[in-house]
Amino acid sequence: MTWTPLDTGNRWAVLGVALTALALAAAVTRAGEALAGEPWALVNESPSLPRGLYARAPGAAPVRGAVVAVPQPPAARAYLGALGMPAEVLLIKRVAASPGQSVCRQGAVVVAHGRTAAVLERDRYGRRLPGWGGCRRLGPNELFLLGDTPTSFDSRYFGPVDRRDIVGVYRGVATW
Numbered sequence: 001m002t003w004t005p006l007d008t009g010n011r012w013a014v015l016g017v018a019l020t021a022l023a024l025a026a027a028v029t030r031a032g033e034a035l036a037g038e039p040w041a042l043v044n045e046s047p048s049l050p051r052g053l054y055a056r057a058p059g060a061a062p063v064r065g066a067v068v069a070v071p072q073p074p075a076a077r078a079y080l081g082a083l084g085m086p087a088e089v090l091l092i093k094r095v096a097a098s099p100g101q102s103v104c105r106q107g108a109v110v111v112a113h114g115r116t117a118a119v120l121e122r123d124r125y126g127r128r129l130p131g132w133g134g135c136r137r138l139g140p141n142e143l144f145l146l147g148d149t150p151t152s153f154d155s156r157y158f159g160p161v162d163r164r165d166i167v168g169v170y171r172g173v174a175t176w
Contacts, residue, residue: 048147
């Protein structure tokens with residue numbers, strides 16, 4: 001008789017192994033979060049950055065170009081809530097400008113330390129997007145975040161974020 005995982009006697013063994021692996025993964029995740037105080041891995045489901053699994057990079061600084069996770073800024077919560085996003089969902093974005101660098105939003109364009117990005121008036125559902133305006137240098141604890149896509153909901157709509165609110169710096173592990 002040839003053994004296959006679908007044999008009646010082996011189904012329970014396969015299910016047991018799968019459930020054990022799932023429980024172990026959950027335990028490791030919870031232990032890592034409890035020890036570090038921040039999630040060690042995030043799954044990005046938005047098109048702002050490549051979708052996939054991102055792992056925390058302990059000790060990495062949130063410098064220009066780094067991918068960071070941040071709680072939803074106050075200026076973004078009402079809009080995201082109206083879309084049905086729970087308030088505890090972190091945003092994952094790329095640092096486009098850091099302390100001392102210039103950012104400007106004028107009309108339909110934002111410029112962050114030389115990087116230009118279009119600003120939309122409405123989202124794909126026709127909802128009006130929040131906004132801020134003006135030109136200034138970022139303060140000592142401010143970061144300006146941009147996604148990699150033109151439709152990313154990021155600092156071009158909610159303005160700079162406080163560097164102290166950054167949950168961590170993350171690197172793509174498995175993206176698609």
